[in-house]
Amino acid sequence: MATPSSARKGSPVSDSQPLVVHITGARPNFPKAAPVIAALGDYPVTQLLVHTGQHYDEKMSEVFFRQLGLPEPDVNLGVGSGAHGAQTAAIMVGLEELFADRRPDLVVVYGDVNSTVAAAVVAVKMGIPIAHVEAGLRSFDRRMPEEINRLLTDRISDLLLVTSVDAIAHLGHEGAPADSIHFVGNPMIDTLLRHLESLDTEGVAASVGLDTTQPYAVATLHRPGNVDDPADVAELVRAMHAVADQVKVVIPLHPRGRGRLEEAGFMDHDNLSVIDPLGYVEFLGLVKGAAAVVTDSGGVQEETTVMGVPCLTLRPNTERPVTITHGTNQLVQRDTLPGAIADVLAAGRQETWPVPPLWDGHAGPRIAAVLAAHLGLSTSHD
Template sequence: MAFLHIVGARPNFVKAAPVVAALDRRGIAQQVLHTGQHYDERMSAVFFRDLGLPRPDADLGVGSGSHAQQTAALMTGLEREFTERSPETVIVYGDVNSTVAAALTAAKLGIGVAHVEAGLRSFDRTMPEEVNRVVTDRLSDVCLATSADAVAHLADEGVPADRIHLVGNPMIDTLTANLDRFDAEGLRVRHGLPASYVAATLHRPANVDDPDTVARLVAAVHGVADRIDVVMPVHPRGRAAFDAAGLGGHPRVHLLEPLGYIDFVALVRGAAAVVTDSGGVQEETTILGVPCLTLRPNTERPVTITHGTNRLVSREEFAELPALVAKAASGEPVNGAPAGAVPPLWDGAAGERIADVLSPAQGRKNP
């Protein structure tokens, strides 16, 4: 077997789908291993159905736990699977614990590692994802970067130039391939949502683990809802904290269960603006042209600010969120990026370019 794809959380599935499809068109032997890091039906299986991903060849079912517990369980299960399956290269995606666990395990077994979305940096080591990114890139034989800033970070860290490839963003491949399926009006009707709303998604530890921060965040969201309805699919990671802080107590805050990929992007597409702390949503809103307010002091995706619709909102600015959302919803730009700017190579062909890098002998006849 040439390639073994490691996926474990919903962002991985979206990034892997176009790569799996492009390698499949070349007739390359490959398998998909699901670690089970996201195991809930609404966070996992529905994404495979939505994206047309093949049924995983294995599912480790590791579930949740502390970072150490989860990473240890991942490495134990992955070592067994890698030894039995003997892939030439393990392909990992993004920055979740499944990503770094697979890179560590493969490196120790002498198996090649290719990292899709290499080189992203927030330069904030308090983020678990940042640690995962740095470690994974140090262990990767092939670094597949989504943007020029990611290439520069890898070069600055001493990664040899022949290991770095600027290929674009496969998440955008998935987005553009499904544009006609994102029915914002149909979703609105099915869930009884108002015609005008702001979509919100919040789950990062810095925002949901500290009760005082959650209280300030809920106050800010309620302030937004005083002006425009807020629709929020609630990530399991933050549900208890938001419930305790009374997020759903405002009559214009509409809380939903987690949505599958198609429904979630439809929700984003129909929104007047988006409030988020997600990395992927910053990218999707950039392509969809939806104003995005990212509740973080930094981002590993600065290209969504310079070439997109994104603006950072620090914790100190939470009280200003209602005014910022109102500005965005009225059509005023939230940053200085040119209208309609799109990052280079975010064109729906990243999966093909990745396949060209990984299997050059069987690349496209008409690249």
């Protein structure tokens, strides 16, 4: 296991300062963690940033640290890819050694990836308090590995930091103590709003061969329900080709499932352009100018909601229903996708749209305040 070089600092450090360990591991974690780490720097606390290496290539992880202003991780476990059990076990082994060596006062986990649940299990078994950022989201579909991760992590976490009102209700129904639930907003939106005005749609579009005088769609597709089963893949190819019959489509294609899609002829359409995964600001720049987004990702539903971009989520359910009730998202199936894209293109983008409560760019400071209160801290300026 990699060993820490130096701990990330808040205000001036002493041995008596509490240690907060942040666990990241996959692309969706990084824009959630960045504003929390920055805001917690206003308190007398030592911070340690751990990257498990669950996403390990340049475009899936390292570029995010540079673009989001995240410091280099103090620890990189380097677990890489693998089956769910093997990957989760490798993370647990590495974190148990780290927590034994540098006993945290609080472990902060983000989202719903394998790194999240692995860290929570290790921490609870060692008697270390856990804060779960993005708690309470539910798809109610236990076929999704992420749903299992969410359920387990929330059940054993001490602080449940939620992004939407529906998440509060879910946690309440599951018996979570009311004083453990904190409605703080969405830290990923903090990161988006920080970069929004500087996004270079024209530049990134030109770099991938798009003419922005013409409408285009962006697609992100990687969920097992779309890319694992050959029959599903065949249906997906037909649906996306029908979309490409109507509008130019650019797809930064996740490594997961790429081989199956290629074998099924996914790329065999002149109006469909497959590119490698993009960095954070490049991807959002592309999305910002899109006529529509087709996705099976969770975070993209949130980002399009804030930017006012029509989002067609190619799934039977979503753990983010607030993006439908207070955003630009709608659920579609493979057979209804071509008709849905036609409707979106005909309607055009709205000039105004609803945004969920507390998605205002200040979730990071609210989360930091909850963490600090749990640790009995005041700001370094007090």
